[in-house]
Amino acid sequence: MNDDHNRLRLLRAGIDTYQQPVVYMHRDCPVCRSEGFSALTRVLMRCGSRELVATLNVVTDDWLALDAAALSEAAWSALAPGSEAWATFEHPEPAASAPALRAKVFGQRLQEPDFLALMQDTLNNRLADIELAAFVTACAGERLDRAETIALTRAMVAVGQRLDWGAGPVLDKHCVGGLPGNRTTPIVVAIIAAAGYRIPKTSSRAITSPAGTADTMEVMAPVALDTASMRRVVEREGGCIVWGGAVRLSPADDVLIRVERPLDFDSDGQLVASVLSKKIAAGSSHVLIDLPVGPTAKVRSTAAAERLETLLRATAEAAGLSLGLMRTDGRQPVGYGIGPALEARDVLAVLRGTGDAPADLRERAVVLAAALLDLVPGTPSYPGRQRAEDLLRSGAALSKFLSICEAQGGFREPQAAPHVRSIAATRGGSILDIDNRRLAKIAKLAGAPASPSAGIDCRLRLGDRVRVGEPLFEVHAQTPGELEYALSYASTQTEVFRVGEEP
Missing domain, CATH: 1.20.970.10 (Transferase, Pyrimidine Nucleoside Phosphorylase; Chain C)
Structure with missing residues (x-):
């Protein structure tokens, strides 16, 4: 053993701390004593040519030896020590910022x-x-x-990398979120790529929702592609739908999102910086932003939408982006499914043109694809709406989507959950209001997105009539325990669907 007072051998703790690097030391180890480390101290580790600042967690029993430090999965991945590696530990300098x-x-x-x-x-x-x-x-x-x-x-x-796709337009589309089931992105990407444009789409996993676009896409194809793999897919097929955390185009934002997740809030400024930094880093030139507006969506009022739109336009102009904004109805879910596999089922139904495809998801995707096509100068004389409809109806969009899936690692069909139960209406009348947030929470309690097949199947819309005892929605779960947990919460939420008679 080396005699240096601040050196410890490294072990892999096998503990998932999400993206936060954590180091574990015994409270009686010589480094803790000599350096004056205590729980939650920030510690600078050096191993070979690599260094990393991590948060210290102190071990009080004997599972960790006095001459060893254990690293969480995030710390182990970042430091990448070899076998039998040692590291030195000291207090870091105060952050420059x-x-x-x-x-x-x-x-x-x-x-x-x-x-x-x-x-x-x-x-x-x-x-x-x-x-x-x-x-x-x-x-x-x-x-x-x-x-x-x-x-x-x-x-x-x-502070991140920036992709360059060469000459010509590079298209992208983003939704600010807050609307369950609004999984238009895979359909839009398929239409745009089938039209012959490049659309290298990086998407997020769920932060506070039952599914992000990356979660839904991952049900059908791999999404954790690195930058080189993403580039190969786009060069081959014109488009992709990959997880942004793997390509790390705006990695500082990924860290901030990790912190925002438990807080469950952000600001207009942070939202704009998060969205547009990723579009700029991805090499996009023409970007369409979907802003659903509704009382239980992320953007809740016309005034809030106007403030956000002003900030988006100013920031896009400063960055040299051609920006389109589309304000959409955020009063109710889109599609039938809420949860990765259920949303993937809806996406495929729209692309395949099946009779049971959700009409609202199809219409919204076509409208967004049309607006993005019309955003590009020098397009053919016939309007984007007709082009989008033709590409979807002919099967060209489906063919392109399946090709993208194969290029990303192979297509697979979404799997259904083994446990399903309906929630019945306790009163009859018309659907007057739908609480998107509570509906999303039920889907999360059922296991989404961690269990991809979990979530909600909801087919009622504003203005539909329902009788006592008829189903309002179905809860899908991977396990009986998750099903009961979601049903228990749902039974207390009488205002998820406000049912009554129009005044």
């Missing part, structure tokens, strides 16, 4: 160098999660103005 962080917490405006320092420290794990939570909170609401939003967007792009 600490003054900027404090300034923002106390309500001061930040400049682009401040945001760049913050994003560099975020990416290099120099800021603890509690500090990042303070930053996210200090930016929440409307505490990022237009100039700060532009600066934050540029900083996020600067």
